[in-house]
Amino acid sequence: MAQETLLKEQLNGVLRITLNRPDKLNALSPDMRTELLSALQGAQDDPQVRSVILTGTGRAFCTGQDLNDILPDSSGKKPDLGEVLTQHYTPIIHCIRQMKKPVICAVNGIATGAGNGLVFACDMVIAAKSAKFIHAFSRLGLVPGAGASFHLPRMVGEVRAKGLMLTGKPLTADRAADWGLVWEAVEDEQLQDVALNLARDLAKGPTSAYAMTKYLIQASADSTLEDQLTREAEMQRRAGYSENHKEGLNAFLEKRPPAFK
Structure with missing residues (x-):
């Protein structure tokens, strides 16, 4: 075989x-x-x-x-x-x-x-x-x-x-x-x-936030500061409306480990 x-x-x-x-x-x-x-x-x-x-x-x-x-x-x-x-x-x-x-x-x-x-x-x-x-x-x-x-x-x-x-x-x-x-x-x-x-x-972490973080880091290699600040704001906007952020915030307020999906 x-x-x-x-x-x-x-x-x-x-x-x-x-x-x-x-x-x-x-x-x-x-x-x-x-x-x-x-x-x-x-x-x-x-x-x-x-x-x-x-x-x-x-x-x-x-x-x-x-x-x-x-x-x-x-x-x-x-x-x-x-x-x-x-x-x-x-x-x-x-x-x-x-x-x-x-x-x-x-x-x-x-x-x-x-x-x-x-x-x-x-x-x-x-x-x-x-x-x-x-x-x-x-x-x-x-x-x-x-x-x-x-x-x-x-x-x-x-x-x-x-x-x-x-x-x-x-x-x-x-x-x-x-x-x-x-x-x-x-x-x-x-x-x-x-x-x-x-x-x-x-x-166990917030996969969607990881994906956006990877994107930001990789994009920075060929980016101006102004372009990167704009990208950060857009990614943060998306992250702020995500279920992962909602869970992370609730976990912090409730003093428990987050259960990201």
């Missing part, structure tokens, strides 16, 4: 999606990319899913594109790597970024190539202390993809982003946490528990 390359597990409002090609360091095959996009789209559409965890099995989180799938064919024709990104990776990155629910990446090991693109697209990152982030595109004579050149400079600054991407030197989980690239670096054996506890806490 063939091994499942993508595992899905629903846990009290949390959907955990696990990349499962440990023998290939979770390199993304065409089928795996299709399954991942489908799982993410399903999470967005499923009202029982209120937060998502993306993680991997084995000693790597994800080493990006499976290079065996982009070798020249028997006639020597090379694949259009720009088309590979546009058709297969761009939809995944957009789906994570536009998800109206929190998405947590639990980085269990090495992340390279488009694997880093997946990490950076997520809302929060918990990394095992053995994890390393490696931008190896330059070693192959290629450029960063899967949104990495957009997200990384905004997370760690232009100088550090250039340093990582030009040299290809690994970044440890502890240093990534110091730089603000990850929310927390934890002992390897604690990774899944820490990520699941965080996801469960978020799953």
